[in-house]
Amino acid sequence: MRPVLGFRSAALGHSGRAVLTGVDLEFGAGRFVLVEGASGSGKTTLLHSAIGLLPPISGAVERTPGVRALVPQIDALDGAHPASVLETVLSGALSVHLSGSSPGAEVRQRAFELLDALDLTGFADRRVDHLSGGQRQRVLVARALVRQPDLLILDEPTSALDERSARRVLSLVRAAVERGALVLAATHRLDEAWIEVDDVLRIAGGVVEVAELPQSTGALP
Amino acid sequence: MSIYLELFGASLAALACLAVAAPAFGAFLHARGTVLQGLALPQAALAGIAIGALIEGAGHAHAGHTHTGSGIAFGWAAVGTLLGLCAVGVRWRSSGVENGRAAVVFCVASALAVLLPTFSPTGALHLEARTRGEILAIGGADLIAVAAATAVVVATLVRTWRHVLLVGQDPTAARVHGLSVLRTNLVFNGCVAVVTVVGTATAGPLATFGLLVVPAIGCQAGAPSMRAFLARSSMVGLVGASLSVALSFWADLPLGPCVVVGCLPATLVARVVWRTGS
Ligand SMILES: Nc1ncnc2c1ncn2[C@@H]1O[C@H](COP(=O)(O)OP(=O)(O)OP(=O)(O)O)[C@@H](O)[C@H]1O
Ligand SMILES: [Mg+2]
Numbered sequence: 001m002r003p004v005l006g007f008r009s010a011a012l013g014h015s016g017r018a019v020l021t022g023v024d025l026e027f028g029a030g031r032f033v034l035v036e037g038a039s040g041s042g043k044t045t046l047l048h049s050a051i052g053l054l055p056p057i058s059g060a061v062e063r064t065p066g067v068r069a070l071v072p073q074i075d076a077l078d079g080a081h082p083a084s085v086l087e088t089v090l091s092g093a094l095s096v097h098l099s100g101s102s103p104g105a106e107v108r109q110r111a112f113e114l115l116d117a118l119d120l121t122g123f124a125d126r127r128v129d130h131l132s133g134g135q136r137q138r139v140l141v142a143r144a145l146v147r148q149p150d151l152l153i154l155d156e157p158t159s160a161l162d163e164r165s166a167r168r169v170l171s172l173v174r175a176a177v178e179r180g181a182l183v184l185a186a187t188h189r190l191d192e193a194w195i196e197v198d199d200v201l202r203i204a205g206g207v208v209e210v211a212e213l214p215q216s217t218g219a220l221p
Numbered sequence: 222m223s224i225y226l227e228l229f230g231a232s233l234a235a236l237a238c239l240a241v242a243a244p245a246f247g248a249f250l251h252a253r254g255t256v257l258q259g260l261a262l263p264q265a266a267l268a269g270i271a272i273g274a275l276i277e278g279a280g281h282a283h284a285g286h287t288h289t290g291s292g293i294a295f296g297w298a299a300v301g302t303l304l305g306l307c308a309v310g311v312r313w314r315s316s317g318v319e320n321g322r323a324a325v326v327f328c329v330a331s332a333l334a335v336l337l338p339t340f341s342p343t344g345a346l347h348l349e350a351r352t353r354g355e356i357l358a359i360g361g362a363d364l365i366a367v368a369a370a371t372a373v374v375v376a377t378l379v380r381t382w383r384h385v386l387l388v389g390q391d392p393t394a395a396r397v398h399g400l401s402v403l404r405t406n407l408v409f410n411g412c413v414a415v416v417t418v419v420g421t422a423t424a425g426p427l428a429t430f431g432l433l434v435v436p437a438i439g440c441q442a443g444a445p446s447m448r449a450f451l452a453r454s455s456m457v458g459l460v461g462a463s464l465s466v467a468l469s470f471w472a473d474l475p476l477g478p479c480v481v482v483g484c485l486p487a488t489l490v491a492r493v494v495w496r497t498g499s
Contacts, residue, residue, distance in 0.1 A: 068399070080252045080254060080441075081390045082441060082444040082449075083386055084445060086446075087383070087448065091383055094398065094400065098381050098384055099380065103383075125446070126445075127446070
């Protein structure tokens, strides 16, 4: 299978200072990859390098062209813009051309379906800065998924969510994987919510290693 | 009033165009934290007109006449605005540095607008008329320029407001989506510059400040969405401009400061009526 994303002997980090070295990885379409590691280990560094926000210090990061989306770790939405939830979600489906048309009926339909699936029914016309942290996190998931990305990066997407909401988010992500997306998600806590992932990468001591899949204890339905 | 309309029809129409366009851009300036631009750029445009008056005045003094037509004013206002915009810089939202620069631009432009006319008596008259916002000076050709320019920038905003929102709300996401943050900011700031140029060259800097910065502040807290914020700001601008024309007409006061004064009650009422966002 043609890889969607490849790291070739890459050193990744910030301002010329490497956080991760010797990264050699390759991912195909339709995979759900979990990146696990302690706080400060380099998860965000790896994800931002994967999606092109951070150029590699050495080596190369290769991506096939396609639609990309990011659910950021920190709620990055600026509160001074009085944007509604729907406006924020639809901003995920904007044409990259400034002359492009505004989101059509099909995109709106998809946005409403995502809001329903994320337990945000009835929130479309609420201001996004009037929501709770967990609600905002789900809005950002909807904004990413409405793009129908080929490469989806989720940086601790469940950190502000209860177990039920977390499972809703991850089942939507799983559905994107079934449609052929490559998904990289980070967590600092590998628990049963992540039972559906295909691969696990563990970051420790500046090195990325392939790790064991999480085991089901049968506690979840 | 009908004679007034006949005499000032073009001026009123031009003011209406500005009153719809400027507050919508002002809404984004407030949201982006770059509202000081709304003061610095019109003042820079005025300084540009002052420079123009000085140069034109010197060139024509011996020929026995001075050329203070508004075509020239548009040109020099554009020069001043462009210089001001370059000095302030184009960012997705304000940093302390950018606000500082905008303040310095305002300061320097204000000084130039007072100093330069002292070297040319006709320039002084010309500049005073601009500052007071004598809309008598707006003729048919000016109206066409103002209407065309505001139509273009409003159409651009209708087309790009979602992009400007994404870039302002979350520039990292914009980059991931493949949207050029720089290009979006250039288009937005270019539109603000156009509004500034036509506003300052016709209705004067006070009316332009007033429409750019005042109406939006009454609509920001209560708007349920960005689209509502933009639309309500324009509505308040139009009401404020109408009040200011009435005030200017009945009390025989210069229009420029009247626009600021007229926008204030409209903005306060908007703030109270649209108190709660959803
Ligand atoms: N912008 C930056 N400039 C310089 N160093 C940075 C920057 N961002 C992160 N770092 C450093 O890189 C290392 C890895 O940070 P990173 O954000 O990737 O960690 P993380 O695994 O995502 O942690 P967390 O779980 O807390 O989010 C840390 O030591 C951090 O201090
Ligand atoms: Mg992180």
